[in-house]
Amino acid sequence: MTDAYYLVSDLHIGGDEQLRHVDFREELIDFLRELEHSDEEAELLINGDAFGLWEFTEVEGPEKFDALVADYPDLFAQLRATGERVSITLIPGNHDYELAAYEEYVDRLAEYNVTLDQSVSLTREVGDAVVHVEHGMQEDPNNRIPDFGNPYANPPGYFVNRQITSRAGRLSGRGKYNWLRDIQAVTPMTQIPDWLMSNYFYREMSAWLRFAVVPFLLLFNAGVLSVGIFALDVTGIWSLPMRVVEDVLGLFGPVGRLADFLLAANLVIVGLLLVVSVPLYVFFRDVRKTLRRFGLVREGPGEDPVEKYLDRAREVFRADPAVAVYVYGHTHRPSTTEVNDRLVVNTGTWLKRLHRAEPVVGVLPPVYYSSFRLNYFRLTAADGGGVRVEYEVIDKPDPNDETLLERLVTRQPTQPPAIPERTVVDPPREREGSAVTVDDE
Numbered sequence: 001m002t003d004a005y006y007l008v009s010d011l012h013i014g015g016d017e018q019l020r021h022v023d024f025r026e027e028l029i030d031f032l033r034e035l036e037h038s039d040e041e042a043e044l045l046i047n048g049d050a051f052g053l054w055e056f057t058e059v060e061g062p063e064k065f066d067a068l069v070a071d072y073p074d075l076f077a078q079l080r081a082t083g084e085r086v087s088i089t090l091i092p093g094n095h096d097y098e099l100a101a102y103e104e105y106v107d108r109l110a111e112y113n114v115t116l117d118q119s120v121s122l123t124r125e126v127g128d129a130v131v132h133v134e135h136g137m138q139e140d141p142n143n144r145i146p147d148f149g150n151p152y153a154n155p156p157g158y159f160v161n162r163q164i165t166s167r168a169g170r171l172s173g174r175g176k177y178n179w180l181r182d183i184q185a186v187t188p189m190t191q192i193p194d195w196l197m198s199n200y201f202y203r204e205m206s207a208w209l210r211f212a213v214v215p216f217l218l219l220f221n222a223g224v225l226s227v228g229i230f231a232l233d234v235t236g237i238w239s240l241p242m243r244v245v246e247d248v249l250g251l252f253g254p255v256g257r258l259a260d261f262l263l264a265a266n267l268v269i270v271g272l273l274l275v276v277s278v279p280l281y282v283f284f285r286d287v288r289k290t291l292r293r294f295g296l297v298r299e300g301p302g303e304d305p306v307e308k309y310l311d312r313a314r315e316v317f318r319a320d321p322a323v324a325v326y327v328y329g330h331t332h333r334p335s336t337t338e339v340n341d342r343l344v345v346n347t348g349t350w351l352k353r354l355h356r357a358e359p360v361v362g363v364l365p366p367v368y369y370s371s372f373r374l375n376y377f378r379l380t381a382a383d384g385g386g387v388r389v390e391y392e393v394i395d396k397p398d399p400n401d402e403t404l405l406e407r408l409v410t411r412q413p414t415q416p417p418a419i420p421e422r423t424v425v426d427p428p429r430e431r432e433g434s435a436v437t438v439d440d441e
Helices: 025-036 063-071 073-085 104-110 156-174 180-185 189-204 207-218 220-234 240-250 253-293 307-319 404-409
Strands: 004-008 042-047 087-091 121-126 129-134 323-328 335-339 342-346 353-357 367-371 374-381 387-394 422-425 436-439
Touching: 025 042, 025 073, 025 374, 025 387, 042 121, 042 129, 063 073, 063 104, 073 087, 087 121, 121 323, 121 374, 156 180, 156 189, 180 189, 180 353, 189 353, 189 367, 207 404, 220 240, 240 253, 307 323, 307 335, 307 342, 323 387, 342 387, 342 422
Parallel strands: 004 042, 042 087, 129 323, 323 342
Antiparallel strands: 004 374, 121 129, 335 342, 353 367, 374 387, 387 422, 422 436
């Protein structure tokens, strides 16, 4: 009888060239080694995207598995050793959807004591309740598999990864900071254009050009204000603000004259931008309309992207009253959410996590701070037949790879909400009112 279930997802191991690099390789092997030497009857459930099969473009079909074994012999050796002690089961996600399309993968993974369940979801009994586990890509219109099991039923996300993500892996080594390989950490993918612009500006742009442009961009807001003051003065509506600015700058001598020059230059730049803003607006409006038609951008800020996964959990709960916990991944955002007196768990990712921060002044590109949260969930039977959900984080220092300029122009983003260390969900027969208990010991 299984005592505990461990859940992880979205490891995204493998891909072309630089995508082969795994930041958490040692930590993952150590985690598997700990399971190997544990004294409990356990099962490790990997709920999708264990591998980045979409990101392989130089080999096809099950040959990708050979490439994985060749690139990560120590990891597969540890999977084999751990699988002799505890059960290891994985289901396909979207990035390793091919696992569901070729029977050969079942046998190949079995050689390393890994059971491949080629279905969209699986369930496990814990105590007197049921835990429902799936990856979550079926709720994402860009990555939903239209005919699950058909090797040719690929969603739009497949082609994006083949043409963009894989190419980023091949080109990343040519950059100054080898940053393109982190493209898999950019979620949602509509953030990719902003992320590319950010890294070009702060990392790839010629240093002399960047520091020549930065003062003007930092003073852009002041430039817009100076345009307004200049317009008021020229039109004779109100000359006092212009006189005040001139008097204040005059107090600082050469520094004031330099500031006056920069403001004048910004005035010219703002004027030019105003001239070209109308055709640019028309162009970008049409581009956004086209992207919206293809489903690559949302209509607006309306619906919370998490809500569709919670709706899916509600469907599962209605279909089977015995289900106490619904588990998914895919979005790379670990969380626990109480829904209808039950619990929804997102298993997150072991990839880098990127946090967008807007500059505090000017019109500089956003900055993407990176961090790690190598996490897993442990599910066991609670007293009374319920489900105990424990959240664990494996320590790994954040990369701290932001440039000095990035740190100077932004504030470090706030940390996401903490996830309770322990949550208990009552069994179905006792579910009256709130049936979820949180314990943060």
